[in-house]
Amino acid sequence: MLSDYIDSHYARTRLALPPWPAAEGEIEVETCVIGGGLAGLNTALTLAEMGRDVCLLEGKRIGWGASGRNGGFVGAGGYARDLASLVRAFGVEETRILHDLAREGWQLVRRRIETYKMSGIGRKDGILVASWFNDDDGLQRHRDFMARHFDREYQFINRAAMAEMISSPRYYGGLLDREGFQFHPLNYCLGVAKAASGLGARVFENSPAIGLDLAGAEKRIATPGGRIKARNVVFAMGGYQGGLYGNLHGKLGRAVLPIATYVMVTEPLGDNRLRQAIRVPYAIGDTKFATDYYRPLDDSRILWGGRISARLREPSHLKAKMLADLTKVYPQLKGVDGDLAWMGTMSYAGHKMPQIGTLGPGIWYAQAFGGSGMSTTSMAGLLLAAAITGQDDRYRHFARFGLGWAGGDLGRLAAQMTYWGLQLGDASRVARKN
Numbered sequence: 001m002l003s004d005y006i007d008s009h010y011a012r013t014r015l016a017l018p019p020w021p022a023a024e025g026e027i028e029v030e031t032c033v034i035g036g037g038l039a040g041l042n043t044a045l046t047l048a049e050m051g052r053d054v055c056l057l058e059g060k061r062i063g064w065g066a067s068g069r070n071g072g073f074v075g076a077g078g079y080a081r082d083l084a085s086l087v088r089a090f091g092v093e094e095t096r097i098l099h100d101l102a103r104e105g106w107q108l109v110r111r112r113i114e115t116y117k118m119s120g121i122g123r124k125d126g127i128l129v130a131s132w133f134n135d136d137d138g139l140q141r142h143r144d145f146m147a148r149h150f151d152r153e154y155q156f157i158n159r160a161a162m163a164e165m166i167s168s169p170r171y172y173g174g175l176l177d178r179e180g181f182q183f184h185p186l187n188y189c190l191g192v193a194k195a196a197s198g199l200g201a202r203v204f205e206n207s208p209a210i211g212l213d214l215a216g217a218e219k220r221i222a223t224p225g226g227r228i229k230a231r232n233v234v235f236a237m238g239g240y241q242g243g244l245y246g247n248l249h250g251k252l253g254r255a256v257l258p259i260a261t262y263v264m265v266t267e268p269l270g271d272n273r274l275r276q277a278i279r280v281p282y283a284i285g286d287t288k289f290a291t292d293y294y295r296p297l298d299d300s301r302i303l304w305g306g307r308i309s310a311r312l313r314e315p316s317h318l319k320a321k322m323l324a325d326l327t328k329v330y331p332q333l334k335g336v337d338g339d340l341a342w343m344g345t346m347s348y349a350g351h352k353m354p355q356i357g358t359l360g361p362g363i364w365y366a367q368a369f370g371g372s373g374m375s376t377t378s379m380a381g382l383l384l385a386a387a388i389t390g391q392d393d394r395y396r397h398f399a400r401f402g403l404g405w406a407g408g409d410l411g412r413l414a415a416q417m418t419y420w421g422l423q424l425g426d427a428s429r430v431a432r433k434n
């Protein structure tokens with residue numbers, strides 16, 4: 001039976017495109033990409049733009065995983081691991097290179113939306129970070145740090161200006177990044193797949209890779225209906241390795257922790273009710289470690305994301321839990337109903353940086369983009385395509401982070417404990433700083 005998208009706001013509002021076929025019979029190709037999330041799609045599109053012969057296998061539908069069901073925040077340069085921690089570990093120069101690579105990914109997203117005239121994207125500029133803590137000095141220090149080392153312009157928002165923008169008893173000041181933007185991530189995935197197909201990439205849906213033979217120069221990949229021969233294989237399977245598809249590649253699967261996180265959309269609030277809470281079109285995140293992130297949609301709903309869990313099953317009463325998070329921040333919205341809520345799985349490495357690299361001749365991978373993959377997956381596609389075609393080896397900036405074991409079930413337990421610890425830490429920081 002053919003798979004379909006999970007029920008999400010994005011699936012309900014996606015572009016009506018005909019599905020891509022499943023892989024059938026013998027297929028010979030230069031590069032076979034496994035995984036139709038943005039890491040795989042961007043690699044396929046970049047190779048197709050270079051005129052190379054590429055196919056992409058997606059086990060379900062294009063953008064079915066994290067890439068098509070996320071918060072839709074497109075940051076202008078950054079990773080799951082914060083830049084200050086990278087500076088401490090590797091110095092300013094190397095961190096600047098890493099930052100600028102992510103920024104290149106962000107630029108590429110913007111450019112591709114224009115170049116391929118993608119529709120249904122709904123791009124809106126501006127990401128507002130709202131602080132739960134009475135710490136204007138800390139916000140201004142962060143603004144200065146980003147300007148000094150990374151040429152980024154964050155605007156400091158004082159408490160009064162924040163109150164003009166949004167009405168929440170939780171927030172103090174904040175920072176506005178006018179370069180970051182929001183968009184419809186599933187339509188973007190579909191736009192990238194369409195662009196790649198238009199340039200000759202062979203895109204296959206409902207085509208899980210279920211068998212591999214990586215020995216020798218000619219790699220072989222089996223799907224239920226197809227046998228692919230390729231000189232290069234790119235693994236881009238995100239957090240969906242293991243359970244759903246089995247462990248296709250043990251080393252890559254062991255190097256990531258799949259972590260669940262959640263999104264909800266409210267019913268349409270009506271413009272007046274929405275404006276009682278949010279009066280700006282920005283995507284909004286907060287400064288807690290256990291972040292809430294949300295954005296008003298054009299039809300006056302709020303799309304609300306947050307929480308993480310090492311349990312990969314959707315929790316009971318998810319919608320009610322997300323509504324409770326929302327009304328904690330906006331008590332004036334009590335009584336608002338949720339339309340639907342859904343779960344997605346991210347992939348994290350222990351070091352919280354993307355894993356981009358090679359396991360030997362013709363074997364490539366891009367995974368572990370954590371909760372900030374919208375720009376960095378574009379960057380990964382660029383780096384891998386350049387490496388595969390021998391143009392440059394900039395992907396090596398990620399080599400130092402490695403494919404260390406992410407800890408399996410113990411790692412998941414540790415991640416869960418860390419998250420709970422961070423939630424407690426947030427509560428005590430609120431008490432101390434405010």
Ligand SMILES: Cc1cc2nc3c(=O)[nH]c(=O)nc-3n(C[C@H](O)[C@H](O)[C@H](O)COP(=O)(O)OP(=O)(O)OC[C@H]3O[C@@H](n4cnc5c(N)ncnc54)[C@H](O)[C@@H]3O)c2cc1C
Pocket residue numbers: 034035036037038039040057058059060061063064065066067068069070071072073074075207208209210236237238239240241245248261262263305343344345346347366367368369370371372373374375377
């Ligand atoms: C709820 C949620 C909210 C998020 N919010 C944001 C946000 O606002 N901004 C941001 O930057 N990031 C966000 N993220 C993170 C971002 O979505 C991810 O980092 C990014 O999408 C990862 O892309 P990917 O291609 O690595 O993985 P995925 O998009 O998960 O794609 C992997 C694909 O591989 C396929 N696959 C796996 N195994 C096989 C196989 N054997 N054969 C064929 N196909 C296979 C899967 O079906 C899947 O479609 C969020 C993530 C989630 C879950």
